[in-house]
Amino acid sequence: MIRPDLLLKPTPKGLYCPPGDFYIDPVRGAVDRAVVTHGHADHARAGHAHVLATPETLAIMASRYGEGFAGATQPLEYGETVEINGVTVWLSPAGHVLGSAQVVVEWKGLRMVCTGDYKRRRDPTCRAFEPVPGTHVFISEATFGLPVFRHPDSDREIAKLLASVRASPDRTHLVGVYALGKAQRVIKLLREAGYHETLYIHGALEKLCRLYEEHGIDLGPLETATLDTSERGAQERFRGQIVLGPPASFHDRWGRRFPDPLPCFASGWMGVRQRAKQSGVELPLIISDHADWDELTDTVREVDPEELWITHGREDALVRWAELEGRKARPLRLVGYEEDAFE
Incomplete structure (x- = not known):
């Protein structure tokens, strides 16, 4: 298997795909091509030349920023695939808000999944989170990544x-x-x-x-x-x-x-x-739109990736938990995603 950081790597602008030449939820400045997980402002910024997202996320961005929020937009339904410079990209429901998606990126036999923000609780206003089978590298948020966070019903x-x-x-x-x-x-x-x-x-x-x-x-x-x-x-x-x-x-x-x-x-x-x-x-x-500690750890066990990357949240505790489970894990330490803003 090729090295994961050849397909996706953290940069000051956000998670970048070198072979595909696109960013996932870029946070600093406008980029040429962005794949956006959901419509919250710390993930979905205006001004990019090209934005790919679910139709619902694009509608949310247009509602918030105006119809001309990007140079061009490309709607992608859940499960529909698209090739970007030889990289296969598709979206799977994340259960966070209307239109929220995990971004699945595949290249040379390697499958990486970036969850964006997600939750596992039932939500009558959006599609439920769907684990992606065969994931080699799972990139998970960790907003509530401490054992003390166990949300009630x-x-x-x-x-x-x-x-x-x-x-x-x-x-x-x-x-x-x-x-x-x-x-x-x-x-x-x-x-x-x-x-x-x-x-x-x-x-x-x-x-x-x-x-x-x-x-x-x-x-x-x-x-x-x-x-x-x-x-x-x-x-x-x-x-x-x-x-x-x-x-x-x-x-x-x-x-x-x-x-x-x-x-x-x-x-x-x-x-x-x-x-x-x-x-x-x-x-x-106590009503959250993010996974709590048990949901985070249960999801990692369910997806069972070869490697776990952790971002925007309490990274160190989840890395330590993964190590104790015998899992390979690393914190990404991406900046620009606000823990308080949209939980």
């Missing part, structure tokens, strides 16, 4: 939110969610739990919620949480309601207008009590 966290709504009918539950992926997942989980009333959303979530619905994800009745300050008592209609918005929005004037707000935050980091306390979160909801 997401349905249980949603039940906790609904119990709080019932127990505090005079308060407005302000739920912090990231605009892409987390917002739509929490909304859909609430619907599955039997909450069919109108959900109020910050305007920053509106465009992406509409995009999800255009891709067949029914989110139920949604209204923009607009506060008309000229109307006396307008904020009272939000008493006892659930309002979803970007976490930062609840600390500005907009968030402070709601009656007796009860701040919540849906994040894997809410498993760290000190983080919740420092953020002023009264009801932490």
Whole structure:
């Protein structure tokens, strides 16, 4: 087998494929050809000459950056193959957000898989992660790559939110969610739990919620949480309601207008009590769009690669775990992927 770093190697701009002359999720500056795993801004940047991704990811990028976000785009469905300068590339579902994909790269008998961000939990808003058989080198994220991170069942966290709504009918539950992926997942989980009333959303979530619905994800009745300050008592209609918005929005004037707000935050980091306390979160909801420690290690065992590369996260702990298992592993230490931004 050829050396893996002849096919993919870490560079300051991101993971680079020399024979194919393309980058996977380039993070620094525009490149001629980019293969993008998903639509979060720390992986999907505008300005590249050519972008290859799933149709859903390209739609997300167009929604966020405008139709001219790249010189040219090439949609690639899951399982469909394309040749780039003699390198075979195809995409497999990653289970992170709508359209998220693992990038499978094959050349001279070597198969390498870059997961991008992924999770193994059920998510009604995107395709589930699918392990790629015959993987020689598995390049895994490690956002929650410490044994302390073991996320609870997401349905249980949603039940906790609904119990709080019932127990505090005079308060407005302000739920912090990231605009892409987390917002739509929490909304859909609430619907599955039997909450069919109108959900109020910050305007920053509106465009992406509409995009999800255009891709067949029914989110139920949604209204923009607009506060008309000229109307006396307008904020009272939000008493006892659930309002979803970007976490930062609840600390500005907009968030402070709601009656007796009860701040919540849906994040894997809410498993760290000190983080919740420092953020002023009264009801932490441990709902993550990344694999936790058990999911990371179970996935490596399931894929069973000849070599494990680890990136953007807690690399050292997962490298040590792999070594104790008798696996060959290395940290990539790529920079530019933000651990907090889109988990």
